[in-house]
Amino acid sequence: MENHNPRQLRLIEFxxxxxxxxxxxxxxxxxxxxxxxxxxxxxxxxxxxLTRFHGGARxxxxxxxxxxxxxxxxxxxxxxxxxxxxxxRQVPNDCSLILNIGTTTEAIAQALLQHTGLRVITNNLNVAxxxxxxxxxxxxxxxxxxxxxxxxxVGEAAVDFIRQFKVDIALIGISAIEADGSLRDYDYREVKxxxxxxxxxREVWLAADTSKFNRPAMVQVATLSQIDRLxxxxxPPAPFPSLLxxxxxxxxxxx
Numbered sequence: 001m002e003n004h005n006p007r008q009l010r011l012i013e014f015x016x017x018x019x020x021x022x023x024x025x026x027x028x029x030x031x032x033x034x035x036x037x038x039x040x041x042x043x044x045x046x047x048x049x050l051t052r053f054h055g056g057a058r059x060x061x062x063x064x065x066x067x068x069x070x071x072x073x074x075x076x077x078x079x080x081x082x083x084x085x086x087x088x089r090q091v092p093n094d095c096s097l098i099l100n101i102g103t104t105t106e107a108i109a110q111a112l113l114q115h116t117g118l119r120v121i122t123n124n125l126n127v128a129x130x131x132x133x134x135x136x137x138x139x140x141x142x143x144x145x146x147x148x149x150x151x152x153x154v155g156e157a158a159v160d161f162i163r164q165f166k167v168d169i170a171l172i173g174i175s176a177i178e179a180d181g182s183l184r185d186y187d188y189r190e191v192k193x194x195x196x197x198x199x200x201x202r203e204v205w206l207a208a209d210t211s212k213f214n215r216p217a218m219v220q221v222a223t224l225s226q227i228d229r230l231x232x233x234x235x236p237p238a239p240f241p242s243l244l245x246x247x248x249x250x251x252x253x254x255x
Contacts, residue, residue, distance in 0.1 A: 004044070004047075004049065007030055007032070007040065008040050008043070008044060008049075010029075010030060011026055011030060011037070011040055011041075011044065011050075011057075012044065012049055012050060013211065014026060014029050014030075015050055015057050015058065015059060016059055016211050016215070017210065017211045019058060019059055019214070019215065019216075020053070020056060020057065020058035020059065021056055021057060021058075022055050022056040023037050023038060023041070023055055023056055025056070026040075026041075026056070026057070041056075041057045044057070045057070048060060059215075078233075079209040079210065079211075079232075079233030079234075079254075080103065080104050080107040080207075080209055080233075081107055081111075082233050082254040082255065083104065083107070083108075083207050083208075083209060083231045083232065083233055083254045084104070084107035084108045084110065084111040084207070085111050085254070086231055086252060086254035087108050087111065087171060087205060087207060087231050088108065088111035088112050088115070090205075090252075091112065091115065091118075091169065091171075093115055093116045093117050093118070094116065094117035094118070095117075095118065095119075095168040095169060096118075096119045096120075096121070096165075096167040096168045096169075097118060097119070097120045097121070097167055097168065097169050097170070097171055098120070098121045098122065098162070098165070098167050098169075098170045098171070098172075098197045098200070098201055099120060099121075099122045099124060099127045099170075099171050099172075100122070100123060100124060100170070100171075100172045100173060100193065100194055100197055101123060101124045101150060101152035101153075101154075101173070101190055101193075101194075102124070102172075102173030102174075102175075103173070104173035104207045104208070104209065105122075105124060105127055105171060105172070105173045105207065106124065106126045106127055106130060108171050108207060109126075109127040109130040109131050110130055112131065112134065112137070113130070113131070113133055113134045114134075115134065115136070115137065116136040117136060118131075118134070118136070118137045118138070119137075119138045119140070119167075120137055120138065120139050120140065121140045121141075121142065121162065121165055121167060122139065122140075122141060122142065123141075123142040123144065123152060123153040123154070123158050123162070123193050123197075124151065124152055124153070125141070125146065125151035125152070125153065126150070126151050128141050140165075141153070142157075142158040142161045142162055142193070143157045143158060143161050144156075144157040144158030144159075144161070144193075145157070145158075145189075147187075147190075152190060153193075154187065154189035154190045154192075154193055155189050155192075155193075156192075158193045158196075159192050159193055159196045162193065162196045162197055162200055163196060163200060165200055166200055166201075166202065167200065167201050167202065168201075168202055168203065169201060169202070169203045169204075169205055170197050170198060170200075170201035170203070170204045170205065171205050171207060172194060172197060172198070172204065172205070172206055172207070173206075173207050173208065174194075174206060174208055174212060174221060175212065175215070175217045176212055176215040176216055176217035177208060177212050177213050177214075177215070177224075177240070178214070178215075178216060178217075179214055179239055179240075181223050181224040181225070181243045181247070182220045182221075182222075182223055182224075183206070183220070183221045183222045183223065183224070183226075183227075184216070184217035184218065184219060184220055184221060185217055185218075185219055185221050186217050186218060186219065187219070188219050191219045191220070191221050194221045194222070195221060195222065198221075198222055198226055203228045203229070204226060204227050204228050204229075205227075205228065205229045205230075205231065206227045206229070206230045206231070207231045207232075208230065208231070208232050209232060209233050210232060210233055210234045210236070210237075213236050213237055213240055214237065223247075224243055224244065224247040224249060225247045227247070227249050228249065228250065229249065229250045229251075229252065230244060230249050230250070230251050230252070231252045231254055232251070232252075232253060232254065233253070233254050233255070234253060234255075235253055236251075
């Protein structure tokens with residue numbers, strides 16, 4: 001996978017947060033010339049990170065395919081760390097959890113390394129690997145097909161495995177939250193596992209940085225009405241405050 005410099009990562013993040021951006025907007029945001037932005041967009045388009053259009057750039061294949069795992073680890077990394085620490089402060093010792101696929105849940109796993117007496121079920125091999133660093137944590141890994149690109153476990157076998165359990169809290173990430181209140185993702189096999197995780201949890205805590213709002217994705221996972229708490233790194237844009245209020249979701253802005 002191509003390596004992008006910090007400015008290019010900021011450019012990608014700015015575009016992903018908004019769905020698209022003009023060259024002028026990007027130049028102002030990054031504090032560079034229009035020519036520099038055009039060169040960056042050309043390079044990022046060549047690597048598939050963005051799609052060019054006349055006068056700007058947009059998210060590539062926005063409803064059908066997520067960007068690469070390594071890129072997602074770098075995007076919004078500070079916001080994810082803030083969210084992860086805030087969630088860890090709220091997770092009690094000696095409870096049962098399910099963590100799903102995603103770089104945000106991997107950050108949460110890192111923040112849980114000092115907890116004691118946790119029993120964690122996950123379909124994310126990265127989460128399992130991280131939590132192996134906590135000798136006081138029991139880790140149960142779902143069976144199923146492993147996606148090489150992010151080490152997520154998906155498919156019917158994972159669904160059947162998770163149905164055996166009922167846990168205190170599901171800590172879930174999501175790819176997109178649309179303005180109709182739907183939570184969305186890209187891979188229907190992953191979505192079926194996520195839906196089962198929600199069904200098998202007494203409480204559902206959603207971890208989503210601000211880039212996830214107003215972002216499109218193809219497959220519906222759930223609706224906001226199925227979420228108990230939302231942790232994010234900035235005040236959500238309209239229309240989400242009213243949607244969260246209507247769904248009686250406890251919002252925590254992690255700063």
